Amino acid sequence: MTEPTGQPVTDSGVRLSAAIDQLLLAETRELDRDQSDVRRQLADEQTSYLADMTYLAERIRDGADRADEQTIERARTAIDEVVDRHRSRVTALTTTTARLPSLLDQLHDAVTSANGVGNGSRGPHRSPLNSTAVEVLTDIRRTVVDPDADEPQQLHVALAAWRPADVDAAAEKAERWVIDARAIVSPARWTEAARPCPNCGTRHVFVTEDGQRIRKAAIQVNLTEGYAACIAHSCSAWWDRTRFTLLAAALEHEDVPT
Ligand SMILES: [Zn+2]
Numbered sequence: 214m215t216e217p218t219g220q221p222v223t224d225s226g227v228r229l230s231a232a233i234d235q236l237l238l239a240e241t242r243e244l245d246r247d248q249s250d251v252r253r254q255l256a257d258e259q260t261s262y263l264a265d266m267t268y269l270a271e272r273i274r275d276g277a278d279r280a281d282e283q284t285i286e287r288a289r290t291a292i293d294e295v296v297d298r299h300r301s302r303v304t305a306l307t308t309t310t311a312r313l314p315s316l317l318d319q320l321h322d323a324v325t326s327a328n329g330v331g332n333g334s335r336g337p338h339r340s341p342l343n344s345t346a347v348e349v350l351t352d353i354r355r356t357v358v359d360p361d362a363d364e365p366q367q368l369h370v371a372l373a374a375w376r377p378a379d380v381d382a383a384a385e386k387a388e389r390w391v392i393d394a395r396a397i398v399s400p401a402r403w404t405e406a407a408r409p410c411p412n413c414g415t416r417h418v419f420v421t422e423d424g425q426r427i428r429k430a431a432i433q434v435n436l437t438e439g440y441a442a443c444i445a446h447s448c449s450a451w452w453d454r455t456r457f458t459l460l461a462a463a464l465e466h467e468d469v470p471t
Contacts, residue, residue, distance in 0.1 A: 225384040229377075232387035236317045236353075236394065237373060251306045258306065262299045269295065316391065317353075317369060319398040320346050349393045356386060406432035410443040411463035412450035420444070432464070
């Protein structure tokens with residue numbers, strides 16, 4: 214073990230526990246609610262808010278007429294409360310907090326759902342996510358679970374109790390797990406072009422995913438990251454977002470019936 218004097222040791226320790234937390238803790242996410250669903254309730258809230266504010270403004274005017282400082286002060290305090298209440302009501306109406314399982318549980322879910330019968334994932338968008346999730350889980354298990362333990366350890370428990378000798382390497386590994394897991398549970402959106410690659414002329418490529426040979430279009434477009442690439446073996450054509458128009462024009466010119 215390294216002397217606890219070096220700064221990197223502390224940093225790695227923090228990074229490691231942050232990565233483990235990300236894998237183990239339930240996640241919450243603020244989501245916008247469907248506005249049509251809450252429009253009437255928002256209108257009601259608006260009406261009652263305006264009524265309250267009008268009444269309190271009258272109280273302040275009334276207090277001023279009678280030079281009654283106490284009434285003015287009370288009305289001002291009430292206005293602050295009404296504003297706070299209105300804000301929290303609007304927030305409650307328009308957003309909702311989604312409680313997601315931990316990243317590790319989401320990985321487990323990715324494995325089981327992709328294994329499901331008849332999920333119709335044999336199309337061109339069939340993804341190798343299932344096997345990737347298995348790989349990540351296997352790597353975590355191999356790294357953190359003690360194979361000589363008396364009783365089989367649960368992965369969550371083993372990960373939480375993990376005390377690696379090399380904290381630097383462990384932090385790097387754990388951060389890699391988080392990145393891989395995130396890519397699996399919220400994968401990039403892909404689409405593909407049915408036309409031949411303007412660079413090499415390849416139209417379809419056969420790839421093996423999960424042991425199955427499937428046909429894919431050569432031009433694959435990653436909508437999340439904003440790039441397109443030809444996946445033919447001999448071709449390295451690649452287009453970033455700024456060159457999409459160029460690619461579209463090139464594809465248009467390929468006068469091949471689809
Ligand atoms: Zn190509």
